[in-house]
Amino acid sequence: MINAPEVLSSLGCHIVIKKNPLFPNYSKGSDIDVIVGDVDLAVDGVSRLYYSKYSLAYELRITKHPLHTHIDFIENDSIHLRFDIISNFNFLTKIKLSNNFMINIFINRECQNFNGYAIFFPSKIDDLLIRYIEYVEYFEHYSSKIKHLDYILSELTPQEMPHFFKYLHYNIHIQRQQWSKEDDQRPFKTINNKQDCFSALQAISKYILTRLIKKVKTTVFSRNGL
Known part of the structure; x- marks a missing residue:
């Protein structure tokens, strides 16, 4: 199994959004949505972790789309766990967020400890x-x-x-x-x-x-x- 908090910690500045009640556990094929401060730094961090710990058991696929990035741990040609990475909300078409929201969500984020790793989540009102x-x-x-x-x-x-x-x-x-x-x-x-x-x-x-x-x-x- 993937140690999800360890992977999230490797992403650098991050916020896990829409947290699954199972977290830090997960079901195979599921995804974890994450906002990061810098996508390139996040990809570099998870790549280093992958080659040091997970390369024998999983394949790592990184797919960069215009508005988000998929970091997939592949097992037997199927997605074992996906991290869906964004650094802004520019993909929205019906709603535009204020310029201050991205700043506030990082200022207001809350920290929880899982398996010795500090994992960040949005405040209650930002989550809603x-x-x-x-x-x-x-x-x-x-x-x-x-x-x-x-x-x-x-x-x-x-x-x-x-x-x-x-x-x-x-x-x-x-x-x-x-x-x-x-x-x-x-x-x-x-x-x-x-x-x-x-x-x-x-x-x-x-x-x-x-x-x-x-x-x-x-x-x-x-x-x-x-």
């Missing part, structure tokens, strides 16, 4: 913001991304919600898109006018309200022993 932007970015095409909205609602208390939405307001900007004829051929359409936006907000608000009512009822019943 990242999950929110992934939900917005990909839900149109992948309905499974609703899990991020569910996670946000399960983690936020009613008292924390105003601060979270204010934090969203300061850090994200919706990127407007120009409607084209090609979009008519798509099974799903993006938001292109005020009416579409209003309808989408209504649907999201209804979903959030339903979840909050359910959460409050559960809390009240549990307190009353029902």
Whole structure:
């Protein structure tokens, strides 16, 4: 097995995002999403570790894409464990993050010790913001991304919600898109006018309200022993 904290430590300045509950354990074929300060330094660090410790058991494949890099440990021609590396959020098409967010996420990151290695994670509010932007970015095409909205609602208390939405307001900007004829051929359409936006907000608000009512009822019943 790969010592995931050891590999993460070799990446240098890093933040593990959307932490899997199994971490530092993992299932074969899974991936770990990581923000790094410098992609080239991260690749150099993991390469040195690989040749000193893992080269006999695994093949190392490093694939650099324009906006992210895959570091794959290969076993029997299959991905044993993937580290999906980014150094910014420029891949987003629906949301643009404020210039300060990348600075703040590193300032606010939190350290946990695993197997003697210092591993960094985003603060709670930054973790929730990242999950929110992934939900917005990909839900149109992948309905499974609703899990991020569910996670946000399960983690936020009613008292924390105003601060979270204010934090969203300061850090994200919706990127407007120009409607084209090609979009008519798509099974799903993006938001292109005020009416579409209003309808989408209504649907999201209804979903959030339903979840909050359910959460409050559960809390009240549990307190009353029902």
